[in-house]
Amino acid sequence: MAVKLSTIRQAFHLLKNIDFEQLGHIAEKVDLPKVMAALGKMNEQQLAGVTKMLTAGSGRKKELPPVNGDFYDLSAMLTDEERALQLKVRHFMETEIQPIVNEYWFKAEFPFEIIPKLAELNICGGTFRGDYSFVMEGVIAMEMARVDCSIATFFGVQNGLAMGAIHTLGSEAQKQEWLPGMEQLKIIGAFGLTEPEVGSGAAGGLTTTAKRVGDKWVLNGQKKWIGNATFADVLVIWARDVDDNQVKGFLVRKGSPGFSVEKMHDKMALRIVQNGIITLKDCEVAESDRLANANSFKDTAKVLQMTRAGVAWLAVGCARGAYENALAYTRQRKQFGKPIASFQLIQNHLVEMLSNLTAMQTMVYRLSQLQDEGLLEDEHASIAKVFCSLRTRDIVSRAREVMGGNGILLEYNVARFVADAEAIYSYEGTKEINSLIVGRAITGFSAFV
Known part of the structure; x- marks a missing residue:
């Protein structure tokens, strides 16, 4: 049976991709005339199989799909402006945080040098200003945690707990005093609710007390696990009013007499976050620094x-x-x-x-x-x-x-x-x-x- 012209062309195409040096090496190991004779006897289907086998892995490197955890393309639900902001935060985290994160995590230290760079993103307080939605706020948290959960937690304490407490429960004067500086990360906040012996039972079991004395409040007790506590400028402290037994919030300023904080050591998680144990011993807080609209848990x-x-x-x-x-x-x-x-x-x-x-x-x-x-x-x-x-x-x-x-x-x-x-x-x-x-x-x- 005569060999089809198309079969000969396939054989020639197969061999032309082999250079003379390779051909020499092949000739040392196999009988090329017999190989050519065998190729000539193959039909098109057989020769196609040999071609596929011999060319497997040759040519361009296989192009793999992108590494992307957004399998349902939920980012497509964002507006163009929101998507741009998402990518801006991602770029910051990948270029500024990723290169240093393991070092600081291992040392259990905070990279204070990144705070001005983070401030330049102008994302702190965005929901309060109406700059972006809560969906976008969540996307920002996700993008931060995607690289490092500690930096995401630092930002969450600042932007969510501390600023959120002042924005939601503070007076207009308190908002004006604190929020602009906190948005620019020139003022760092903390949120003190959890205590050494009180976590889940905070609603009715806070042991930190507040006593009204004239135009001041006197706070006594301890707080534990308080993120940002070691360097915060203002701390939202929750205490039980001894007179009406209701939980109230207080803005305690850094350096206030009777206020002290000790850094927690030996954590196995979120090691960059600077958690502290706060001690309040007859710490005086002005009535003007009591959160105006925080009257119960x-x-x-x-x-x-x-x-x-x-x-x-x-x-x-x-x-x-x-x-x-x-x-x-x-x-x-x-x-x-x-x-x-x-x-x-x-x-x-x-x-x-x-x-x-x-x-x-x-x-x-x-x-x-x-x-x-x-x-x-x-x-x-x-x-x-x-x-x-x-x-x-x-x-x-x-x-x-x-x-x-x-x-x-x-x-x-x-x-x-x-x-x-x-x-x-x-x-x-x-x-x-x-x-x-x-x-x-x-x-x-x-x-x-």
């Missing part, structure tokens, strides 16, 4: 509801950072002669990580939409905090797993996310407390003690 809860939504976004950022780092690693790391991302079990881990991450992202987008619409309730924020922080733990665990032993090294970033996820899981209300808030809403019964 219900008022405190308004601030916590607002910021709890932000923590859910922060959990998403932590999970996204871990997933994207792990995905990039598995595409580069080779075992048995090929990238581990090509193995079935690795792909299964990656898909489960992405599934949880995508569910988390869609949840927080809707959560912040409710907030923008004025429909946010405690239970909405709580269920998002429960689900997202819980799923984050699973995602960072899988990220560490697919990276093997390298997953516990700081240089690969995922170890930091694994540790930081534990702090996110517990702060702004534990899983149990937030679950009970949701449980009360859906059953009509309160299971709180």
Whole structure:
């Protein structure tokens, strides 16, 4: 049977890609006349199979899809201006924070030099000024946590808890005194609610007391786990009024007599965040520095509801950072002669990580939409905090797993996310407390003690 012309052309095309040096090496190992004779006897289908086999892996390097944790392209829901701001924050985090984060995390120190650079983004207080939506505020938190949860937490304390308390519960005079400087990060704030022996039971169990004496208040007690406390210029301190037993808020200025703070050491998570133990011993606060509209824990809860939504976004950022780092690693790391991302079990881990991450992202987008619409309730924020922080733990665990032993090294970033996820899981209300808030809403019964 005569060999078709097209078959000869395919054989010639196959051989013309081999240079003379390669051909010489081949001639030393095989009988080229016999090879040519065998090629001539092949039909088109057989020759096509040989061509595919011999050219596999040649030519241009296979183009891989981008490493992107936004699988449903939720960023497309943003306006052009919002998308530009998202990318601006991402650029800042990747160029200013990523190169230094592991060093500062290991040393448990704060990179104060980045504060003026962060201020230049002009994002602090954006929702209060009406510059952007709560959805955008969440996106900013996610972008920060995607690189480092500590910087995201620092910003959340400043922009959410401290400024949020003053904006929501302060008098006009208090807002004018503090908020402009805080927006520019020239004034740093902190939020003191948790105590050494009181965390979840803060609503009715605060031991820090406030006593009205003339035109002043005298505060006594301790606060623990207070982020930014070691260098804050103003601290929102929550204390129980001994006269009416109601929780009230006070703006305690840095250096006030009777106020002292000790840095907490030996944390395994959020090591860049400077948490402090605050001691108040007959600390005097002027009546003008009492938060004007904070008269009970219900008022405190308004601030916590607002910021709890932000923590859910922060959990998403932590999970996204871990997933994207792990995905990039598995595409580069080779075992048995090929990238581990090509193995079935690795792909299964990656898909489960992405599934949880995508569910988390869609949840927080809707959560912040409710907030923008004025429909946010405690239970909405709580269920998002429960689900997202819980799923984050699973995602960072899988990220560490697919990276093997390298997953516990700081240089690969995922170890930091694994540790930081534990702090996110517990702060702004534990899983149990937030679950009970949701449980009360859906059953009509309160299971709180």
